[in-house]
Amino acid sequence: MSVPVLIVGAGVIGTAVACELTRRGVVCTVVDNRDPGGGATQASAGMLAPYVEAHESGPLLDLGIRSLALYDDWIARITRDAGLEVEYRRIGTLEVALDAHHAAELRATGASERAVTRTWLDPAAARSSYPALGSSAGALFTPAHGYVAARQLTAAQAAVATQRGATFHRARVERIESGRDHVRVLTSTGMLTATHVVLAAGAWGSDIEIAGSGAPPLRPVRGQLLHIGWHGPPIETIIWGPECYIVPRTDGSLLVGATVEEVGFDERATCAGVRDLLDAACDLLPGAWGATFVAVYVGLRPAAPDNLPVLGPDGHMPGLVHASGHYRNGVLLAPVTAHLIADWIVERKRDPSFDVLNAGRF
Ligand code: GLY
Numbered sequence: 001m002s003v004p005v006l007i008v009g010a011g012v013i014g015t016a017v018a019c020e021l022t023r024r025g026v027v028c029t030v031v032d033n034r035d036p037g038g039g040a041t042q043a044s045a046g047m048l049a050p051y052v053e054a055h056e057s058g059p060l061l062d063l064g065i066r067s068l069a070l071y072d073d074w075i076a077r078i079t080r081d082a083g084l085e086v087e088y089r090r091i092g093t094l095e096v097a098l099d100a101h102h103a104a105e106l107r108a109t110g111a112s113e114r115a116v117t118r119t120w121l122d123p124a125a126a127r128s129s130y131p132a133l134g135s136s137a138g139a140l141f142t143p144a145h146g147y148v149a150a151r152q153l154t155a156a157q158a159a160v161a162t163q164r165g166a167t168f169h170r171a172r173v174e175r176i177e178s179g180r181d182h183v184r185v186l187t188s189t190g191m192l193t194a195t196h197v198v199l200a201a202g203a204w205g206s207d208i209e210i211a212g213s214g215a216p217p218l219r220p221v222r223g224q225l226l227h228i229g230w231h232g233p234p235i236e237t238i239i240w241g242p243e244c245y246i247v248p249r250t251d252g253s254l255l256v257g258a259t260v261e262e263v264g265f266d267e268r269a270t271c272a273g274v275r276d277l278l279d280a281a282c283d284l285l286p287g288a289w290g291a292t293f294v295a296v297y298v299g300l301r302p303a304a305p306d307n308l309p310v311l312g313p314d315g316h317m318p319g320l321v322h323a324s325g326h327y328r329n330g331v332l333l334a335p336v337t338a339h340l341i342a343d344w345i346v347e348r349k350r351d352p353s354f355d356v357l358n359a360g361r362f
Pocket of ligand 1: 047223257258301327328329
């Protein structure tokens with residue numbers, strides 16, 4: 001079978017790229033050996049918080065800000081076209097300091113940032129605004145931040161792409177190689193060919209043999225995420241502490257994430273992971289000790305050696321395009337990645353970020 005664009009990976013990135021390409025009239029096939037969103041995406045709390053995740057100016061902060069700016073329109077269009085609900089709220093983040101040193105750091109961060117509103121709350125103000133909080137040394141509120149339900153978003157993106165003619169093919173991709181005027185993709189169910197192949201396979205992309213250049217050296221970084229039923233005072237913002245973050249969902253439950261573990265391709269939930277997250281959650285919200293345990297999810301984030309995304313055309317294989325290595329920010333960066341990859345494939349428009357984030361940097 002030959003298609004114009006073959007996307008390897010049906011996570012939040014692969015389905016976002018399929019959505020944007022099909023919107024521009026490009027026929028796509030998405031290949032994955034899991035259901036859409038069945039990899040790292042299903043264990044994501046869907047945080048949209050570039051000013052917390054990127055601690056310094058650089059390509060990650062730039063892309064995060066660009067992607068956050070696309071989010072309102074992206075969600076409006078996807079939910080309208082899919083006819084599906086996607087929980088998406090810009091309720092801000094509250095970074096909580098538990099000691100004076102961290103408080104001083106956060107205050108300095110808040111004061112130095114000119115491009116976005118950030119408000120420092122002293123301990124009394126933090127407690128009275130957020131009664132569920134335990135004692136703190138103060139907190140920095142960033143109202144622009146938010147979250148999106150990552151599994152719902154990915155399902156909606158897959159639905160929209162399907163409506164527009166994309167097909168989803170269940171297979172494991174083993175090898176990618178150049179053919180004459182096309183790219184050949186050897187899968188567990190046979191050979192596929194395409195004019196462009198977008199590699200968005202997450203950490204598993206590093207296992208794919210890429211003839212000539214080799215796959216980007218991505219490593220899996222395990223994240224465990226707790227889901228708990230909350231019975232305390234309502235929580236109206238995302239709470240971000242030194243060892244965990246807490247996302248309040250509209251059904252009153254909380255997501256508590258996430259461990260950061262270098263344990264290879266091990267997708268087990270562990271007692272240590274659950275205990276560490278519960279301890280960290282209780283440091284911020286003492287009432288978490290009496291919460292109902294609902295579930296634990298586990299995902300493998302795809303991380304490059306410099307923890308930055310791998311984006312843009314491959315330097316060796318014509319037609320191969322990278323969209324991987326999003327590490328902690330796949331959900332945040334999905335809209336901007338989809339736009340940049342579609343701009344390249346459809347219009348040959350090369351975003352300046354490709355100069356820094358290309359696969360050839362390794
Ligand atoms: N974006 C948060 C995480 O990866 O845990």
